[in-house]
Amino acid sequence: MVNSSKAGIMLIANVLSIMIGRYAIQVRGLGPSIPLGVEGFGLPELIATTSLGHIIGAGAILGLSSIGSI
Secondary structure: OOOHHHHHHHHHHHHHHHHHHHHHOOOOOOOOEOOOOOOOOEHHHHHHHHHHHHHHHHHHHHHHHHOOOO
16 A cells, blocks of 8 residues: 555655765766756666665665554
8 A cells, every 4th residue: 555655755765866876876878868967877877776766665665664653
């Protein structure tokens, strides 16, 4: 069941992952670019960072659900 707290946790996890990945990815800009106006941050970087964000978000949601916090 999806509610606003779970969606917020997933959103925060993805945004944090994109922010970290923007500076942590060493080899950038090899694939197609996306129209965000950010140099060197293309589709492969976006997919990689949001994949990591979903893993982190799912872990946070499962962990918080198991302790009864959400």
